[in-house]
Amino acid sequence: MKKTLENIKKLLTFLVKDDFKYYDRVKEPDRALLIMLQKIKPYLSGKRLAFIEKAEMFLKNYDRFPEEKRKRLLKELHSVFVLKFSYKEIERELSKRKSEKLVSSFVSEFHESSEKYPLKAFLQPPETIKGLGKQSVSRLRKLGLDTILDVLFYVPFRYEDRTSITPMNLLRDGETVLVKGKVAGVVETNTRKGKKLLKVVLYDRHGKVTLLFLRPRVFGFYKKLFSRAKELGREVVAYGKVKRRGLSFTIIHPEVEIFEENKKSYSKVGVVLPVYHLAEGLKQNLVRKDVSFVVKKALPRFPEYLPDEVVDKRNLPEISRALWEVHFPSSSVEELEEFRAPCQRRLIYDEFFLFQTALALVRRRIKDEKGISFPVSEEMLDEFKKHLPFSLTGAQDRVLREIFEDMKSDRPMNRLIQGDVGSGKTVVAAGAAYLAVKSGYQVAVMAPTEILANQHFKKFKEFFSRFGIPVGLLTGSMTPKARATSLKAVKTGYFGVVIGTHALIQEKVSFKNLGLVIIDEQHRFGVKQRAELKNKGNRPDILVMTATPIPRTLALTAYGDLDVSVIDEMPRGRKPVKTKIVFDDEMEKVVAFLKKELSAGNRAYIVYPLVEESEKMELKAATDMFHFWSGKLKGFSVGLLHGRMKQHEKDSVMEKFKSGEFQVLVSTTVVEVGVDVPEATVMVIEHAERFGLAQLHQLRGRVGRSSRQSYCFLITRRTVGEDAIRRLKVLEATTDGFKVAEADLAFRGPGELMGTRQSGIGEFKIADLRRDFDVLKMAREDAFELVNRNPELTGLDDLKEYIKYRFKGNEEFIEIA
Ligand code: ADP
Ligand code: MG
DSSP states (O other), X not given: OHXXXXXXXXXXXXXXXXXXXXXXXXXXXXXXXXXXXXHHGGGOOHHXXXXXXXXXXXXXXXXXXXXXXXXXXXXXXXXXXXHHOOHHHHHHHHHHHHTOHXXXXXXXXXXXXXXXXXXXXXXXXXXXSTTOOHHHHHHHHHTTOOSHHHHHTOOOSEEEEOOSBOOGGGOOTTOEEEEEEEEEEEEEEEOTTSOEEEEEEEEOSSOEEEEEEOOHHHHHHHHHXXXXXXXXXXXXXXEEEEEEETTEEEEESOEEEEOOTTOOSXXXXXXXXXXXXXXXXXXXXXXXXXXHHHHHHHGGGOOOOXXXXXXXXXXXXXXXXXXXXXXXXXXOHHHHHTTOSHHHHHHHHHHHHHHHHHHHHHHHHHHHSOOOOOOXXXXXXXXXXXTSSSOOOHHHHHHHHHHHHHHHSSSOOEEEEEEOXXXXXXHHHHHHHHHHHHTTOEEEEEOSXXXXXXXHXXXXXXXXXXXXXXXXXXXXXXXXXXXXXXXXXXXXXXXXXXXXXXXXXSTTOOOSSEEEEEESSGGGSOHHHHHHHHTTSSSOEEEEEEOOOOOHHHHHHHTTTSXXXXXXXXXXXXXXXXXXXXXXGGHHHHHHHHHHHHHTTOEEEEEOOOSOSSHHHHHHHHHHHHHHHHHHTTTSOEEEEOTTSOHHHHXXXXXXXXXXXXXXXXXXXXXXXXXXXXXXXXEEETTGGGSOHHHHHHHHTTSOOSSSOOEEEEEEOGGGOHHHHHHHHHHHHOOOHHHHHHHHHHHHOHHHHHTGGGTTTTOOSSOOTTTTHHHHHHHHHHHHHHHHHOXXXXXXXXXXXXXXXXXXXXXHHHTTO
């Protein structure tokens, strides 16, 4: 800690020295600082701790700050560290904390009736527990367990069954077993090479086994143990890995114990043992010893943080009891391995409950805020609909009405529109934008790719020009001059609607009066980015659109802080896309089919996955593919689109495909989201097996956008394997995005579906969204009910404390704490 503290000061001093002369020499100072801050944090409390937490927040967002701001904040960090972080003082405070009676009086046996301490007491470092050795402390640190609470919740990842005894006639080479038998003999001998050896033979009714000890230092101990057992005629249990030598079996260095019926205390054999994740250089035995020491001392004092009603209603074991069981299990290994043991169910419930409570609090806080009350009217709504080239579907109409009500109210809107690809989300967004602009506010529309931003720009521009409302564009690839003009038009309020990419959330962009933020294809944006855009206005309303077929089940956690509207109806006259798996040796059939469709005036996409992430490979793959298809489709015009092209090149290719100049578009997955060319009726996907189901569904969604029949061909190899074919068959069988998503979930698991982009807050340690969905539903219901009833969580200090601890470092949630 002393060293780390010095290093922090050194680094900061170097950075600010001579007016940041060496600033550019340090790569990613934010990372280095963050790591070091983590290290000293457990030793701090009070103001210093609060300061470190603030500093962490700054460092985590370091990349987003402009340089002047970084320097300003680094300077501040530097001066505070030099002034307030003296090692001596910190040490003095620490020793004061250590001696608090609270901790030294931890007991070491489990009594449910023990007097409980506040949860806060468990946020101290493990070394505050009396009797925990220095080495134990450093081992726990190595595992990242900085507080007592961390240790208590360091749940084993599996269990070792040392309860069922293997009869000695059933021993097999290489198996790890527990045997029980009487001692036949104990001898000390030499190996042929002259090494010393202690040999013990055990026998049961079925056979015998030899135990070998090779380290002379332990001979005395074992000789005594086995001789005593032999004299008394007592049985011995031994645990270890069996080796076969000819016809006999041996176990080298087993763990042994004299068997006692009804023995209660914790021992190494005859029990189910927890197995913990290790860090480099650590041994399971020692970690088990350390964890169990802390658990025994601290757990009996650990308070129940859930409200009594919840514990009673769901019939949950008390938390201290549950954790005890997790570390010292009495359940069967089968039950534990399937996560059915009551103690595990309780921990799973808690993970969901904490998360959902935090969400409920965030949501409540947002709802309590005063937002804009737009002066919208029925007439505006009618006016908008009158100008559309088609009439809205029932679902679109319903969702637009929900948005209308949200905007009218003075609560800020936080609404997610979920609708399958092609269900017509854009026009609903345009409706919301219309209402906002007519009410005198600006609207920002953010899209995940430039292609999509351009597409929206054109659509919105065309539509809004009828009303004389200027629509602007702001993307990263604009020339500085065009950009400056756009920025100005945003600032003066000339643009009623601004469409853009990430560029929209940059610091330089400021609005005159931003009232509504629309985010398309939300799964591409994190929670944080949403928050940033929000901060550009005075609590603007937020509308998020997604076609990510995150199943409803997952949406509960992924979008827990949003109200959800679902467009569950396709525009009239849409025909489901006919989908077919085709093997690559039948490609000529596809070519013939394509020719027929193209001759009839339709357009086609041909998409293939990136084989390799490198630039060269991508370029080569793209051009090869392009030549291949141009050759096959002589007489038709073929365009090429890939990620390495310049933005204006991409735009012009897209434009030509839209206008029909190109009839075929050979492309990488840049067309995956949002692209809308209704004349396209054929989607050919090469190497379909390399895509995820959700992605394939998105790609397929590029066709079937008119009343014409559309087709999708999933090209793959015959040798691709059963699993892959089974996956692709899902797409043949359904065009319903939610069904595809459910299947995807079953194939891949929720972690991957939500992706790392989902900000990580939905990650659970032992809960599994698929396996434990029933628990999630209960926990969500309970959490929302609790927050409704008791929004301040009055009388639930431990719960509050725990939520704070669990979500530290997460800005969205930290605010509520
Ligand atoms: P997505 O929900 O995938 O974003 P879009 O908003 O791009 O879908 O709409 C898909 C296509 O359907 C667009 O060409 C759009 O003009 C058209 N569309 C949307 N709503 C209707 C409707 N009610 N009737 C007919 N066509 C519609
Ligand atoms: Mg869309």
